[in-house]
Amino acid sequence: MRKEVLEQVKAFRILKNSIRDSFKSVFRNFSLSIASVLCTTITLILVAIAIVVTVNVNYVTKSMEKELTIVVYANRDVTDEQINNIESSIKKIDVVDNVEFKSKEEWKLEMKQYSETLEVTLDNLDTNPLLDSFVVKVKDVKDLSPTTREIRKIDGVQSADYGEGMVEEIISAFNVIKTATIGMVIALIIVTAFLISNTIKLTIFSRRSEIDIMRLVGSSNTSIRLPFVFEGFLLGVIGSFIPMIVTVYGYFILYEKLGSSATFSIVELVKPFPFVFYTSIILLVIGALVGMIGSARAVRKYLKI
Amino acid sequence: MLGGSIVVMKFIQIKNCYKVYKNGVTAVADLTLNIDKGEFVFVIGASGSGKSTLIKMLYREEKPTRGVVQLGGINVGKLRNRTVYKLRRKLGIVFQDFKLLPKLTVYENVAFALECIGMKNSDIRPKVLKALEHVGLKDKIRSFPNELSGGEQQRVCIARAIVNDPKLLICDEPTGNLDANTSKEIMEVLDTINKNLGTTIIMATHDLDIVKRMKRRVLVLDSGVLSKDYEKGSFRTSESV
Ligand SMILES: Nc1ncnc2c1ncn2[C@@H]1O[C@H](COP(=O)(O)OP(=O)(O)O)[C@@H](O)[C@H]1O
Numbered sequence: 001m002r003k004e005v006l007e008q009v010k011a012f013r014i015l016k017n018s019i020r021d022s023f024k025s026v027f028r029n030f031s032l033s034i035a036s037v038l039c040t041t042i043t044l045i046l047v048a049i050a051i052v053v054t055v056n057v058n059y060v061t062k063s064m065e066k067e068l069t070i071v072v073y074a075n076r077d078v079t080d081e082q083i084n085n086i087e088s089s090i091k092k093i094d095v096v097d098n099v100e101f102k103s104k105e106e107w108k109l110e111m112k113q114y115s116e117t118l119e120v121t122l123d124n125l126d127t128n129p130l131l132d133s134f135v136v137k138v139k140d141v142k143d144l145s146p147t148t149r150e151i152r153k154i155d156g157v158q159s160a161d162y163g164e165g166m167v168e169e170i171i172s173a174f175n176v177i178k179t180a181t182i183g184m185v186i187a188l189i190i191v192t193a194f195l196i197s198n199t200i201k202l203t204i205f206s207r208r209s210e211i212d213i214m215r216l217v218g219s220s221n222t223s224i225r226l227p228f229v230f231e232g233f234l235l236g237v238i239g240s241f242i243p244m245i246v247t248v249y250g251y252f253i254l255y256e257k258l259g260s261s262a263t264f265s266i267v268e269l270v271k272p273f274p275f276v277f278y279t280s281i282i283l284l285v286i287g288a289l290v291g292m293i294g295s296a297r298a299v300r301k302y303l304k305i
Numbered sequence: 306m307l308g309g310s311i312v313v314m315k316f317i318q319i320k321n322c323y324k325v326y327k328n329g330v331t332a333v334a335d336l337t338l339n340i341d342k343g344e345f346v347f348v349i350g351a352s353g354s355g356k357s358t359l360i361k362m363l364y365r366e367e368k369p370t371r372g373v374v375q376l377g378g379i380n381v382g383k384l385r386n387r388t389v390y391k392l393r394r395k396l397g398i399v400f401q402d403f404k405l406l407p408k409l410t411v412y413e414n415v416a417f418a419l420e421c422i423g424m425k426n427s428d429i430r431p432k433v434l435k436a437l438e439h440v441g442l443k444d445k446i447r448s449f450p451n452e453l454s455g456g457e458q459q460r461v462c463i464a465r466a467i468v469n470d471p472k473l474l475i476c477d478e479p480t481g482n483l484d485a486n487t488s489k490e491i492m493e494v495l496d497t498i499n500k501n502l503g504t505t506i507i508m509a510t511h512d513l514d515i516v517k518r519m520k521r522r523v524l525v526l527d528s529g530v531l532s533k534d535y536e537k538g539s540f541r542t543s544e545s546v
């Protein structure tokens with residue numbers, strides 16, 4: 001019992017010394033430490049941009065996809081039976097998510113509500129000039145065009161259409177942006193890890209004799225490694241402060257300027273809270289992880305223990 | 306002769322030990338020897354005869370390629386890298402180059418060894434002072450290494466090596482950088498440690514004057530082979546190696 005407590009006290013002391021050593025060495029290798037921190041900062045700002053872009057593109061894409069419907073009109077003279085046939089044929093298509101029938105009477109009622117002129121006009125006509133219709137939703141954007149073609153072939157269908165061209169292009173452009181951003185971020189993270197690793201390497205070399213002595217007098221490998229891992233951690237965490245602030249302020253400003261304005265109805269951004277909060281945490285975690293991975297590499301490579 | 310197997314554990318047991326470096330050099334060949342607790346043993350031999358290699362195998366800086374190196378019942382060669390530190394805590398090691406940290410005072414350099422193993426500050430202080438007293442440097446605790454003579458620096462190293470009360474003190478050419486008089490001082494310190502604290506000492510050296518004067522057990526290495534093993538006092542002034 002008492003021994004356990006002593007062990008814990010000892011472990012704490014080793015931890016405390018490690019932290020102290022890490023702080024010291026960040027200042028000792030000031031220029032390289034600054035370089036690492038700056039690199040982390042730049043990387044994490046780009047990570048933040050990537051997250052903002054990706055999340056919002058996903059958000060916009062999702063909301064666009066929700067609007068992606070095929071409008072199907074039946075022939076003027078369809079029977080009820082034919083309507084049923086059309087509906088079941090459409091439902092048979094695998095990728096169809098949802099089919100909603102809207103009869104010409106329903107259309108008429110809806111139209112009459114738009115304006116009085118329309119109401120008068122429609123009431124004065126002998127027959128209903130409108131068509132029975134279906135609104136079809138598909139599971140994925142890329143299913144739109146083939147499904148539309150298939151529906152056109154169904155007996156009793158007069159037309160089937162969707163917002164051809166533009167929607168697909170926007171979404172595929174978004175996907176390119178997303179992939180490019182993620183690729184760039186991964187590359188930058190690797191570069192940062194290498195830079196941090198080099199910083200730690202320098203610390204290890206500058207403390208060579210100290211490490212030699214520590215090994216001779218019986219420091220455990222963990223307590224030799226700990227300060228270096230902490231140093232990497234520290235560099236990463238310090239490097240994530242500015243990106244976190246930039247994310248919070250930047251996104252609030254962006255949201256105010258773009259997201260809530262009615263001029264761009266297509267750009268509807270994700271609400272700042274709790275989005276910026278999660279993003280900041282992600283930045284902090286990435287910073288800390290990159291720092292520790294970088295230092296782990298240096299420790300494994302240059303600290304032969 | 307006896308069929309029985311009465312195993313008397315020697316403090317240090319080396320059996321049919323070989324060390325072949327990666328480049329193919331055989332630094333130690335078929336070495337077998339025992340050392341008792343409390344002995345003071347010199348290892349001599351020409352440069353490149355394998356003295357340092359033998360020493361390094363004792364503190365597990367190198368693993369024997371073949372054979373057994375046993376220290377206090379522990380097969381040192383079999384220790385895993387991450388448990389070597391436990392062995393090191395029971396040893397004191399002194400080198401030719403002093404390996405002191407220039408930014409630390411004498412006191413701090415010695416205390417460093419205990420800090421490294423996580424000892425409490427209040428426990429560290431009396432031990433450091435005692436160790437510095439053993440090497441006669443109690444009045445220099447606030448000096449920095451560059452303010453000390455070579456002999457004094459080496460005494461700080463010895464204090465650091467004995468501060469955790471090791472059973473074995475390993476010295477590789479501890480007087481290699483020192484003049485004859487200073488070497489003599491260092492040998493007196495080591496002799497006192499051996500006599501007063503009962504610490505077993507193994508010392509590699511090529512300084513025959515010292516060896517002759519000390520009249521202790523002497524192991525002679527010749528191209529990695531143990532060519533002679535002189536009992537305590539039997540290494541004569543006239544002896545040629
Ligand atoms: N790390 C090493 N790698 C390869 N060869 C080595 C290494 N260390 C020592 N040697 C060789 O082993 C032999 C013994 O060296 P060493 O033990 O240092 O002798 P001594 O201490 O008696 O001068 C020498 O030939 C030396 O060149």
Ligand SMILES: [Mg+2]
Nearest residue numbers: 356357358477
């Ligand atoms: Mg040597």
